[in-house]
Amino acid sequence: MLKRFSISLDELLLAKFDDFIRLRAYSNRSEAIRDLIRKALVKEAWEADREVVGVITLVYDHHRALLQEKITDLQHELHHHIISSMHVHMDHDNCLEVIVVRGKAQQIQSLAERLCALRGVKDGNLSMSSTGGHLH
Numbered sequence: 001m002l003k004r005f006s007i008s009l010d011e012l013l014l015a016k017f018d019d020f021i022r023l024r025a026y027s028n029r030s031e032a033i034r035d036l037i038r039k040a041l042v043k044e045a046w047e048a049d050r051e052v053v054g055v056i057t058l059v060y061d062h063h064r065a066l067l068q069e070k071i072t073d074l075q076h077e078l079h080h081h082i083i084s085s086m087h088v089h090m091d092h093d094n095c096l097e098v099i100v101v102r103g104k105a106q107q108i109q110s111l112a113e114r115l116c117a118l119r120g121v122k123d124g125n126l127s128m129s130s131t132g133g134h135l136h
Helices: 011-023 029-047 067-075 104-115
Strands: 053-063 082-089 094-105 121-128
Touching: 011 029, 029 053, 029 104, 029 121, 053 067, 053 104, 067 094, 067 104, 094 104, 104 121
Parallel strands: none
Antiparallel strands: 053 094, 053 121, 082 094
16 A cells, blocks of 8 residues: 655755656656665665575686686585576677575675686676565
8 A cells, every 4th residue: 555755855956856767767756766765675684684685797708717617616505595597608708697696695795706706707796685575
């Protein structure tokens, strides 16, 4: 059930918020505010080390000796956190690995850091979300 509430903002802040809404193609202020609240709650879940979900993306040189094996070995070592993975051949030399993960925030962060730190990984990123019901 939706509840209404009002909010007071400085005129300049409201103008900047309206620009934010237009740039991101929100249909209205309410949807933008809901999204900002959800993002804050996800951040809180990660900081509180709650159960979370995330996506780790890696771009790496597939010619780097034993790198693919190290990535796979880490995923097997922490298999209970891995939901799914996808391997994409970007070009002759580069691969993209997309790994969907779930677990306690600190464990997922540690897994992402270990993967991103492997020699030969050119770019790595962890995008996080939460499994919590507080996002609805």
